[in-house]
Amino acid sequence: MKIKSPSHEILYMPDGEAILKNIELAGRTCYKSEDKITPDSAAAFIRRITRSGHHSVIEHMNITVRFICDRGVSHELVRHRLAAYSQESTRYANYAHDKFGNEITVIRPFFWAEDSPAYQDWLSAMAHAEQIYLKLIREGASPQEARSVLPNSLKTEVVMTANLREWKHVLNLRCSRAAHPQIREIMLPLLADLHKRVPVVFEQEYEKYGNNETPAG
Template identity: 60%
Template sequence: MRIIEPSFEVMPVNGEEILKNIERAGRTCYKSEDKITADSARKFVAGIIKSGHESVIEHEKITVRIICDRGVTHEIVRHRIASYSQESTRYCNYANDKFGNELTFIRPFYWNDEPEKMEAWLCHMKLTEETYMRLIKLGASPQEARAILPNSLKTEIVVTMNIREWRHFFKVRCSPAAHPQMREVAIPILKKFQEIIPVVFDDIKVEEKL
């Protein structure tokens, strides 16, 4: 049994090129392509966002690979305007060498300072792993044995959203009202986006305390 922390990887993007592409698309509306200069994209995109004309930013997309628990992915995939490719418990046989003959779980960080709760969780994860392996040995297929797998199971999901949907995602999933483990994933992704893509996400402020 392995216990890990959630993580993510943003697929390669060029933030400045994203802004230029958005500007080229957006200026079509006003036929103002003649106003495009080497440094006009930031101001144009900032104006688009401020005005609420966000359909223009749908022309660009960003892809992120996220490692988290399955409970979090159940919330992620509720965002409709997106594409998803997720690790499948139907086809992945965790009793195989490929997966180290073990289950991997995401640590629930909110019990880090509550050892009794963490111990109860660990005991259940251990029992889950033992039961899963027993079912496989008894001849159950992975898609049958997955019936006993919990939300804490580690999963990988590749998520592609256009920029407007990512903005909506962060406004909903970084909110203090969101699930703590969702915020644990969403806030670092937002901060990374703000680092590598100018202007587009700068207006989204979050309370970082989990």
């Protein structure tokens, strides 16, 4: 059994300057103010419209992110409907095969210290789930049947594509202290990454949550 931490990877995101210029060009269509475009006008324009709540303009640009997380977190993630998803399927992924190392991979719950009784109980439960899953496969069960015993902590990969407005919405909900700690564990680093790449679009979220320590920290 492998144990790993969650992570994110930005698979597709245009250059920050290209994002701003495309948004400004689209947005100025509303006011027919294209003549006011200058080499450095985009950031100020986008800051004004986002601060005023005119977020429809930033829907013109998309970002694609790959998340590695546990199945429980993935169930929360895919509730955001204004997005496209592709997820690792336990119907077809046979973890008894060599390509998976003949073992399952689970996501470590950061909120339990590895020397705590709770972590040891979790570890025992994961090992038992793996043992029964592999036994079912050996006995002739298909992956989609054997997955019935797999835990919420099972590692999964989810590729998510959404426009900038939806990403802001997702980050506002999932970086909040009211969110589940394990989804904050992946969303706070993503917020920092996106803010670094295109700060003016995500500055409001970063002002609210950027100074928060990640739950794992």
